[in-house]
Every structure is written in structure tokens, then in C-alpha cells.
Amino acid sequence: MRTHEWSPASFLAGRLIEALPRIPVRDLNTLRRQFPGQGPEEIADHLVTGAVRGTEVVGAGVGSASALPTPPAMPAELAAGVLGTAAVEFKLIAELHEVYGLRAPGTARQRAALYLAEWTEGRGLNVTKPASAVSLMLSVRLRRELRRRLLSLTVRRVPMLMPFMVGAVIGASLNRYDTQRLAQRIRADLRARQVPWEGPPA
Template sequence: MDTPAPIARRRTAVVRDGIKEGLKTGARKGGERARAGLAYLTDRIIEMAPRIPVRDLATLRAQFPGLGPEQIADKLVAGAANASSTVGAGVGAAAMLPTPPAIPAELAAEITGVAAIELKLIAELHEVYGARPPGNLRQRSTAYLDSWSGERGIDVIKPTTINAALGGQMRRQLRQQIMKRTVRNLPNLMPFLIGAAVGAVMNRRDTKQLAERIRRDLRRAQVPWDALLELPPLEKPADPLPLEELPKELGEG
């Protein structure tokens, strides 16, 4: 007949093993949900990219008369950094998509809102530096996604094709970029003002750092304005992202 002590030890072992198994199952399911959430956001950002209104070089020069490429680029970066710092819970992208699995709606709004700002910035920086990628609207949008996910300028001599850009490599890069933004923006979910303040500072800092990396690449491939062949106006998106969903600092496309 078992004594109370061995019975207690067996019960403890059963409970311990049950907890371990539960933690493993929970971690596995949590990982699956997180991957599903990242895949969902990746798809939404890919769908959103061609809808972002972009100003072409002629429009930018008209809006910033008398300024050269570096001065206009400084203006664009300052506007985007200010805009990304004001993107918060429930602003902008919250109206664009339902809540993805395992990612709070506020965080999804933050990530997609900042992505829209930075994609617009990247496209307009390429205009300013005379490095518009070839192709139609969707092909250029795909190239800008590749630039955003890899945090680098586009090599217009070796443009990324749509098939290659939307393949596994770029989707992996997009998921990694979204994961980085997810971790970065978690303070914005804190129920105190400090959370929003920290998130705003990080948004501004990261947008500026991204812009500097892009500009460093673009300067190496820069084409002076007077050496540019006359560029046709950029085609407008058939279903543009409503301008009220983009911060006013970014201007119209």
C-alpha cells in the first residue's frame, strides 16, 4: 500500500508534467498565431503599397521652389519623421484593415500607418535623387517594398522583377521588418502617457535612420536633374489610399 509521501510526490510530478506540456502547447499555439499575424500584416502592406499617393519630381520641385535635391530630401524626411511620430493607436490604418490574428488592432494600425508613411517617403526620395525605378505602378510599388524591407536604396541598373520581389526572400524580409516594428511599438500599448511618448520618439528616430540609409545608397546612384531625361508624370493609383488616412505633413500625391 502506498504511503502518503509517494502519492503526494506522484501527484506533484503529474501536475508538473501537465504544466510543462501546457506551456509547450501554449508556446506552440502562440507561435503559430504570431506567424499568422505577421503573414496577415505582410499581405496587407503589400496590398496597400500601390495605393499610396506619391509626388513625382516635377510636383516636388513646384512645391519646394528654389531648393536643391538635398534640401528637398531634408524636407521630406522631416515631414515623414514628424508624421510617423504622431501615428498612434486607432489612427490612420485602423480603418483600413480588420484585426489580424494575435496582433492587437492598435498595434496593427501603428505598423501599417508607419509603413505607409515610410513607403511614400522612399518613393519620393527616389524621385528627388533621379532614381525612379522602371516599370508600371505595381512594379515600382514592389521595388519600394523591397527597399523598405531591406532598408536600402533601389539599384535601378538591376531592378527587382515582380516575381522575384514578391517571392519568398522579400516576404521574409517584410516579416522581419514587421516583427522589428512590432517589438519597437509595444510601448504604445501601455495604458500610460509614457508609453505613447516612448513610441513617438522611437517612430521618429527609426524613420530618420531608415531615410539616412536610403539616402546614402541613392547618393551613389544619383542622377543630376539637368542630366535627367524628361520623366513622364507618375500614374495615379486607381484606388488611392484616402488622403485623410495619411498625415498632412506628407502632402498630396
């Protein structure tokens, strides 16, 4: 019974771990060119606003949900909503690291491991070595916590399956609240370790 209960979350965790290293993340120079003359806090505000809008759209049930393979007994819309929300928030975390001068070391996969751990924990972590990021990705604890977080998101997003207008409003509201709260925690942790940057982008 326990294995069956966890199978949807295990499926989503596997899909997420596979997909995250391929999500395009803007580096600091790109972000500074896109928001000229603005400092870290101003750019971070723009990133949070964009992420909140993105997760609101996902929460409203907009997207190509029907194209996503799902485990038994999990509607495609629900799986797409959970994975879509996670992807938007992951990108936000990665770009906030750029803004605060704290880009994780290593390859895209190694950085993704750190940012995934932060998304799972809901807070900024101080991992400075690629090897530590890899161990995070492979750790039993992280995968267990990831499954737990995804299961929690799945339960919270059940209103997306209600009649469209009701489900869309509730889903958008839940995502807005969750993304704003996550952003506040991550920014506070990164701000405490911020590496200042000055001058024009390279």
C-alpha cells in the same frame, strides 16, 4: 506553434503588399513645384522632416485604429501603428527616388515592389528593370524578410499599448529614431547613384 507565431506578421505583410501600390507618390516635377528654387538635398530634407513627423504621430497612437481589421490576438492600435509607419516610410523612399532622379521603372505595382524591398532591407537597391521588381515582389526571400521586419516592428511598438501618455511618448520616440535612421541609409545609397537635374520643372 511556429505558424501561429508568424500569423500576425503574415497578415500585415499581405495588407502592406496590397495597399502600397495605391499610396500617392509625388513625382519630381510636383516636388519641385512645391519646393521652388531648392535642390535635391534641400527637398530631401523637407521630405525626411515630414516623414518623421508623420511616423511620430503614428507612434503616438493617433489614427483610426479601430476601423482596421486585425488577426486574432493583435490589438487594432498595434496593427494600425505598424502599417501606418510602413506606409509613411514607403512614401518617403518612393519620393526620395524621385528627388535623386532614380525613379524605378515600370508600373506603380512594379515600382512599389522595388520600394518595398528597400524598406524591408533598410537600404537603397539598384534594380533597373521592371521584371526584376516583379521577381522581388514574388520572391520567397522578400516575403520572409518582410514578415521578419514587420514582426520586429510589432514587438518594438508594444509600448504604444501602455497607458496613453507613456505609450505615446515612447512610440513617437521610437518612430522618430527608426525613420531618421532609414532615411539616412536610403539617401546615402541613392546619393551615390544620383542623376542630376537642372532647369525649371517640365
